[in-house]
Amino acid sequence: MNSSFLDRLLRNWLTLRRPVSRLQAIGLGVACILLCLTGWWLLTQGAAESRLVGPLTLPSPAETFSKFSELWNDFALTRNVLVTLRRVSIGFALALMIGIPIGVTAGCFPRIHAFLSPLIMIGRNVPLAAVLPLMIFIFGAGEKNKVMFIFVASVAFVISDAARAIMDVSARYIDTAYTLGASRWQTISKVLVPLAAPTIFSACRQMFGLAFGYIMLAESIKIADEVGGLGYQIQIFQRRGFREHIYLIILVIPMVALVIDQVLAWIQRQLFPHLYGGDGMLRSLVRITVIPWESLKSLIFYRTPVSLSSAATEERPK
Amino acid sequence: MSQSPAQVVGMGTVLDHVRTPQEVALPHVVEFRNVTKTYNAGKADEFTAIRDVTFVVEDVVGKGEFICVLGPSGCGKSTILRSIAGLEPQHPATSGEVLVLGQPVVGPGSDRGMVFQDYTSFDHRTVLENVTFGLECLHTPRRQRDELGREWIHKMGLNVATDAHKYPHELSGGMRQRVAIARTLILKPRIILMDEPFGALDPLTRLNMQDLLVKLWKEVQATVFFITHSIEEAVFLGDRVYLMSNSPGTILEELKIEPATSSANEMQRQPKFLEAVYYIRDKITKLESNQ
Ligand SMILES: Nc1ncnc2c1ncn2[C@@H]1O[C@H](COP(=O)(O)OP(=O)(O)OP(=O)(O)O)[C@@H](O)[C@H]1O
Ligand SMILES: [Mg+2]
Numbered sequence: 001m002n003s004s005f006l007d008r009l010l011r012n013w014l015t016l017r018r019p020v021s022r023l024q025a026i027g028l029g030v031a032c033i034l035l036c037l038t039g040w041w042l043l044t045q046g047a048a049e050s051r052l053v054g055p056l057t058l059p060s061p062a063e064t065f066s067k068f069s070e071l072w073n074d075f076a077l078t079r080n081v082l083v084t085l086r087r088v089s090i091g092f093a094l095a096l097m098i099g100i101p102i103g104v105t106a107g108c109f110p111r112i113h114a115f116l117s118p119l120i121m122i123g124r125n126v127p128l129a130a131v132l133p134l135m136i137f138i139f140g141a142g143e144k145n146k147v148m149f150i151f152v153a154s155v156a157f158v159i160s161d162a163a164r165a166i167m168d169v170s171a172r173y174i175d176t177a178y179t180l181g182a183s184r185w186q187t188i189s190k191v192l193v194p195l196a197a198p199t200i201f202s203a204c205r206q207m208f209g210l211a212f213g214y215i216m217l218a219e220s221i222k223i224a225d226e227v228g229g230l231g232y233q234i235q236i237f238q239r240r241g242f243r244e245h246i247y248l249i250i251l252v253i254p255m256v257a258l259v260i261d262q263v264l265a266w267i268q269r270q271l272f273p274h275l276y277g278g279d280g281m282l283r284s285l286v287r288i289t290v291i292p293w294e295s296l297k298s299l300i301f302y303r304t305p306v307s308l309s310s311a312a313t314e315e316r317p318k
Numbered sequence: 319m320s321q322s323p324a325q326v327v328g329m330g331t332v333l334d335h336v337r338t339p340q341e342v343a344l345p346h347v348v349e350f351r352n353v354t355k356t357y358n359a360g361k362a363d364e365f366t367a368i369r370d371v372t373f374v375v376e377d378v379v380g381k382g383e384f385i386c387v388l389g390p391s392g393c394g395k396s397t398i399l400r401s402i403a404g405l406e407p408q409h410p411a412t413s414g415e416v417l418v419l420g421q422p423v424v425g426p427g428s429d430r431g432m433v434f435q436d437y438t439s440f441d442h443r444t445v446l447e448n449v450t451f452g453l454e455c456l457h458t459p460r461r462q463r464d465e466l467g468r469e470w471i472h473k474m475g476l477n478v479a480t481d482a483h484k485y486p487h488e489l490s491g492g493m494r495q496r497v498a499i500a501r502t503l504i505l506k507p508r509i510i511l512m513d514e515p516f517g518a519l520d521p522l523t524r525l526n527m528q529d530l531l532v533k534l535w536k537e538v539q540a541t542v543f544f545i546t547h548s549i550e551e552a553v554f555l556g557d558r559v560y561l562m563s564n565s566p567g568t569i570l571e572e573l574k575i576e577p578a579t580s581s582a583n584e585m586q587r588q589p590k591f592l593e594a595v596y597y598i599r600d601k602i603t604k605l606e607s608n609q
Contacts, residue, residue: 175405176438179511180452180501181428190454194442274442274485294460301457 037061059244067244075233075245081256084229087143088215091150092208099155100200103162107196108188113163120163123156132218146218146229153214154207161207165199166192198272205264212257328593329553330573336373336560337572344376346420347383347509347541348402353414354566355397357407368394369566371414375541375558382509382541386552388598389562389570390606395545397567399511402543403432418509428452431502431540435514437494439486445471446482448497452505470500475530492523499531503538510535510542517547528554528582549598553591554582561598564605571601 020028043053044060055063071077106113106120131152132145139145169192177187219231230249237245273280325332339349350373356366371394375385387395400408401416404426409416416423418430439448446467447454453463468478474496476482486494495515502510516524528551535542546552552559553575561571575594578585585591 172434172436172438173440175400175403175426175432176434176440177451178405178426179403179428179430179432180455181505182451182455186455190451191440195440197442272442274487291460298457298459302459 056243059247064244064247067242068248071245071248077252080228080230080233081252084212084215084219084231085256085260087146087219087229088150088208088211091147091215092154092211094147094151095155095158096204098151099158100162103159103200104166104188104193104196106159107163107166108192116159120156120160123152124160126152126156128153128214128217132221135218136221146215146227149218150211150215154211157207158204161203162196162200165196165203168199169195198268198275201268201271205261205268208264209257209261212253212260327573327597328590328595329576330559330594330597331575332597333572333574335572336569338372339374342374342376344378346374346417347377348375348543349373349415349417350398350401351415351417353398353401353411353416355394355401355408356412359412366412366566367397369568371398371568373560373569373572375543377419377541380539381536382539383557384535384542384544384555386544386546386556386559387562388546388549388552388559388602389567390564390602391547393562393565394567395562396513399432399513399543399545402509403430403511405432428455428505429507430509430511431505431507432511433495433498433502433513433515435517437486437491437498437518439489439494439497441486444483444485445476445489445497448486449500449504451501466504467500470504471497473534474500475526476500492519492527495519495527496530499534503534506538507540510538510540512542512544514545514547516551524548524551525582531555532578549595549602550586550591553594553598554578554585559598561601564608570605573598 040058041061044051044055044058044063048055051060102116106116128149132149135145135149135152139148173191173195174187177191182190215229216231216234219227219229220235230253234246234249237243237249267282269276269278270280270282271286273283324334339346339351350371353371354366354369356364358364375383387398389395397408401411402418402423403409404423409423409425440451443451446464449470450458450463450467453466458466468482471478471482476493476496481489481493486497489497495518499515516527519527532555542555544552544555546555555578556573556575557577559573559575560569561573562568563570573594
């Protein structure tokens with residue numbers, strides 16, 4: 001009886017890859033957070049001397065959260081988050097703007113890929129700890145070195161992921177496009193890029209998360225003037241011994257990351273309705289912006305298709 | 319090749335030999351002159367898929383011919399089809415000439431439309447956008463091509479109102495193949511190449527698709543090359559059937575088939591239809607046991 005109940009429970013809860021309802025997923029996530037909080041509370045309860053873990057290592061939840069208003073007001077949390085976000089966004093956007101076209105080209109033309117592969121190899125394996133001082137030498141103490149750091153840290157990955165995504169599109173789509181009369185350029189722009197786009201987008205979404213981590217590394221290098229940003233703040237807290245603040249920042253960062261990731265996920269869903277369902281708002285938007293451009297091209301290049309004339313029969317040799 | 323002179327088998331007539339380009343007076347739509355294709359030539363894994371293939375498809379005035387290609391698996395049917403399409407790596411041939419309307423094939427083009435066995439719908443495009451892809455490449459104005467697209471969606475037996483804006487993953491296999499066929503036919507290609515297009519469909523859908531294909535083929539007047547493993551399908555659809563030998567493949571026999579007079583389902587019960595089918599089946603069984 002007991003074992004069969006356990007059996008049933010296990011069967012129900014641990015069925016291979018059975019989808020979880022959204023409500024249950026959130027509930028389970030909350031349960032995990034509560035469990036961690038309880039563990040944290042248990043480890044740090046009581047007077048400072050009698051705690052399992054001393055306050056110097058881990059302040060109690062109450063102590064930590066009581067510092068939140070200080071972090072928010074005196075240390076301008078929002079401003080610092082925005083400063084950090086701006087740096088990482090500019091650097092990453094730059095990496096996308098340069099990396100995706102190069103990556104797509106490399107994916108389409110193996111010769112170009114072969115030519116670029118040493119650079120991609122170096123870029124992917126470049127030690128970030130060495131890039132940082134170099135960027136400071138080259139771009140000085142201002143914003144530029146941080147933006148460029150993010151750019152250098154991510155561009156090679158963007159290139160290789162974009163190239164990979166294009167190369168992974170099955171050759172049969174190219175064959176199909178060609179037999180429907182598409183030119184090479186049309187095959188790239190109408191078939192290869194749109195089919196690879198979801199993969200490229202996912203890869204970039206993940207990389208943005210990584211870049212968000214890298215930027216704090218760059219910010220934690222202290223140079224003459226005040227730089228701001230989360231990494232810089234952490235540095236200050238470290239020097240002053242503000243443990244609570246550091247723990248709070250550790251909690252804040254994933255939340256910021258979560259919000260950004262949700263925004264990106266929304267964009268992804270709206271761009272690729274063929275994968276994620278829905279009405280594809282952004283896809284429609286993209287298409288609407290292409291229509292005038294396309295009509296212009298129709299005006300210039302339009303040839304009467306054989307299907308609209310009797311050309312098909314006329315052309316036949318008699 | 320020493321074979322008995324033309325032999326009648328039910329609806330079919332087995333020609334005494336596969337016709338060569340020199341013998342055919344009418345203009346040639348497709349001709350192969352001693353075509354050999356060796357994959358990975360010069361490497362350790364080199365493999366000759368077809369050897370010395372010669373045949374000709376004539377341009378019958380007022381209607382294109384429907385050619386079916388039958389043969390054991392791996393004998394080089396797709397190789398021949400893709401050579402006509404001009405697709406790599408089958409194109410270019412290792413030796414010999416592939417000519418379309420008297421001109422050597424230099425690469426793929428929309429004059430030779432192709433329908434593949436596996437569904438190659440562009441997943442990111444709706445049904446309508448898939449069907450009008452070729453027109454889009456010709457820079458046909460949007461309104462004009464959407465209108466034509468809807469017309470073809472309707473002709474293929476799909477529902478314009480409900481299906482036109484679906485994405486391929488929302489369609490059944492049969493519907494996807496209808497989209498693929500519409501996408502090809504809308505361009506009115508001179509030659510339509512079909513590589514087992516109905517291979518993955520259930521028998522009933524398959525019969526319906528055969529009837530539909532015959533109807534549309536008459537309308538577009540193209541020469542069709544149709545590869546299939548189903549002998550019934552070949553005899554029903556084909557004006558001509560090519561039987562291929564084991565690899566390295568050559569064309570072993572050419573059959574001329576009387577045009578079908580009724581629907582696929584009814585034709586398949588007639589004795590003379592069956593006689594042709596049995597003849598071919600025996601041939602292929604023999605070929606496969608010799609493998
Ligand atoms: N790209 C390739 N590289 C090397 N060998 C190939 C290639 N394509 C086909 N072959 C070989 O050539 C032979 C003929 O292939 P093909 O695809 O033309 O056969 P098929 O008659 O279409 O077979 P099926 O009925 O199974 O589709 C096969 O033995 C196959 O292994
Ligand atoms: Mg094949």
